[in-house]
Amino acid sequence: MREAAAVATPLGTFFVVAEDGALVQSGFGEAPPLPPGPLAEAAARAVARYFSGEELKAFPLRLPGPSFYLRVYRELLKTRPGEWLTYGELARRAEKPQAARAVGRAMAQNPLPLFVPCHRVVPASGRLGRYGPAPWKKAALLLLEAGEPNLEDRIPRLRAHPDLASVRLRDLLGDGEP
Numbered sequence: 662m663r664e665a666a667a668v669a670t671p672l673g674t675f676f677v678v679a680e681d682g683a684l685v686q687s688g689f690g691e692a693p694p695l696p697p698g699p700l701a702e703a704a705a706r707a708v709a710r711y712f713s714g715e716e717l718k719a720f721p722l723r724l725p726g727p728s729f730y731l732r733v734y735r736e737l738l739k740t741r742p743g744e745w746l747t748y749g750e751l752a753r754r755a756e757k758p759q760a761a762r763a764v765g766r767a768m769a770q771n772p773l774p775l776f777v778p779c780h781r782v783v784p785a786s787g788r789l790g791r792y793g794p795a796p797w798k799k800a801a802l803l804l805l806e807a808g809e810p811n812l813e814d815r816i817p818r819l820r821a822h823p824d825l826a827s828v829r830l831r832d833l834l835g836d837g838e839p
Contacts, residue, residue: 682700774794
């Protein structure tokens, strides 16, 4: 049986969908019209704790996709909060060193953001890059994981930035700008 839960976060509502003992979908936005259930509610509580500075607890995940995508997701799950890697590095870890663009497609189709932390993957240029929901959310997640003490104060500046995807990570994480 499918179940859903949602939680308010500094980045907006985040929802989780579970089915048959595993998480199957998550994201920013309103939860699908499904009944609540214990696994989805536990995952939503874990997301709330994540936004309070705790590491996100591991949950059983059901991830669809080609075998390469599944290898990419497995490798990505090995990263820790505060770490990030390039699309090319993730391709190498997934044993296809020339497949950085395919890694990008896997990230774009990730059905479980936060639980499979696609926000930790960045371009080789050292810039923030794109993120499905919005680049400002990727920036905020990286700042949260880096221990940013004033995240909620920075969110309006992140949202207003005209070209946040082009900002270098070291500028974002280093001196407090943008």
